[in-house]
Amino acid sequence: MNDMVLQGTPALVLDNVTKTYSQWQRSGKAKDIIKNLLKPEKKVVTALDQVSLTIGQGEFVAYAGANGAGKSTTIKILSGILTPTSGQVTVLGLSPLKDRIALMNRVGVLFGQRTELWWDHPVITSFQWKKDVWNIPDEVYERNLQMATELLDLSDILKTFARELSLGQRMRADIAMLLLHGPDLIFLDEPTLGLDVLAKQQMIGFLKRLNKEQGTTVVVTSHDMDDLEEMAQRVVLLNKGNIAFDGDFNELRDVMGGFYRILITTQPGMPPLSLLDMKLLKSENDVHEYEFDRTKLPIHEVLGNLSKFSQIRDVEIKKAPIEDVVANLYLSWKEK
Numbered sequence: 001m002n003d004m005v006l007q008g009t010p011a012l013v014l015d016n017v018t019k020t021y022s023q024w025q026r027s028g029k030a031k032d033i034i035k036n037l038l039k040p041e042k043k044v045v046t047a048l049d050q051v052s053l054t055i056g057q058g059e060f061v062a063y064a065g066a067n068g069a070g071k072s073t074t075i076k077i078l079s080g081i082l083t084p085t086s087g088q089v090t091v092l093g094l095s096p097l098k099d100r101i102a103l104m105n106r107v108g109v110l111f112g113q114r115t116e117l118w119w120d121h122p123v124i125t126s127f128q129w130k131k132d133v134w135n136i137p138d139e140v141y142e143r144n145l146q147m148a149t150e151l152l153d154l155s156d157i158l159k160t161f162a163r164e165l166s167l168g169q170r171m172r173a174d175i176a177m178l179l180l181h182g183p184d185l186i187f188l189d190e191p192t193l194g195l196d197v198l199a200k201q202q203m204i205g206f207l208k209r210l211n212k213e214q215g216t217t218v219v220v221t222s223h224d225m226d227d228l229e230e231m232a233q234r235v236v237l238l239n240k241g242n243i244a245f246d247g248d249f250n251e252l253r254d255v256m257g258g259f260y261r262i263l264i265t266t267q268p269g270m271p272p273l274s275l276l277d278m279k280l281l282k283s284e285n286d287v288h289e290y291e292f293d294r295t296k297l298p299i300h301e302v303l304g305n306l307s308k309f310s311q312i313r314d315v316e317i318k319k320a321p322i323e324d325v326v327a328n329l330y331l332s333w334k335e336k
């Protein structure tokens with residue numbers, strides 16, 4: 001970790017941050033061409049509405065929310081690309097707007113769909129270019145290049161042209177490039193989007209190691225809640241510009257009633273059991289899947305009830321998939 005980073009200083013603080021955008025509205029109808037040009041309607045959109053959030057150094061935080069919730073806006077404000085309409089922002093104790101250059105040396109930002117790599121050059125050329133332009137000292141560059149090459153398994157692709165890389169290879173190379181100056185805090189927007197199962201596992205494993213072994217603070221956005229649960233200790237959920245949830249994933253499950261799933265395997269050909277307070281979700285090949293709310297029906301009671309049925313061959317209890325929990329949560333917010 002950078003010696004200059006004061007211990008105890010939060011990685012980032014948003015204090016009552018509001019961001020509004022003006023969106024020009026045009027009807028798209030031919031008869032409105034003149035009106036659209038001379039007097040277009042203006043709609044004000046509040047992307048962030050008095051958001052307050054503190055993230056400590058060394059945390060791994062998932063920053064999630066439905067489309068349009070305000071995630072990218074937050075990251076753009078934290079990285080100094082956008083100015084908030086009101087409120088205070090500090091990153092590693094500095095202002096993203098006033099101390100932009102100082103912060104550039106300590107922070108890394110990656111928007112998953114964009115690449116910083118030079119398309120028609122080998123990957124290593126982009127890395128050397130960054131070293132030169134950013135004035136990264138030799139020993140810092142060598143240390144981080146070695147660390148990233150090893151952890152991200154890059155040795156085979158350093159000499160490959162960026163345009164010839166697969167998506168997974170490109171993402172790994174982009175993350176390596178992001179780390180060459182040794183940032184203390186990284187923002188990653190959708191780093192697992194489009195990756196196959198193996199590439200995703202590698203990426204998640206790498207980010208977890210980076211956070212654990214190097215102490216790098218990681219803030220990651222994704223629409224894949226399963227990925228986020230695997231990576232992060234804390235999840236912040238945004239809803240229409242407000243923080244609607246901030247806690248760990250088990251607490252998030254409890255918000256929607258502590259739902260659990262139970263898979264009951266019965267003797268061949270048996271119909272599903274009729275069980276009180278349990279909702280049958282599906283039956284396939286003698287395996288019947290139910291959902292229950294452990295806050296209303298404790299697990300020991302479930303097991304006690306099941307012990308009365310001699311036709312049961314196997315039972316497996318698991319937490320409800322976080323994707324389903326969050327989908328239900330988004331639905332409940334939409335209905336409000």
Ligand SMILES: Nc1ncnc2c1ncn2[C@@H]1O[C@H](COP(=O)(O)OP(=O)(O)OP(=O)(O)O)[C@@H](O)[C@H]1O
Pocket residue numbers: 021022023045046047065066067068069070071072073074
């Ligand atoms: N440059 C812009 N000009 C006008 N409105 C914008 C601009 N950028 C974002 N918005 C609006 O601000 C709101 C929040 O957008 P933002 O991109 O921050 O959401 P998001 O959570 O990142 O969404 P997604 O998951 O779809 O990327 C949306 O209503 C969007 O239309």
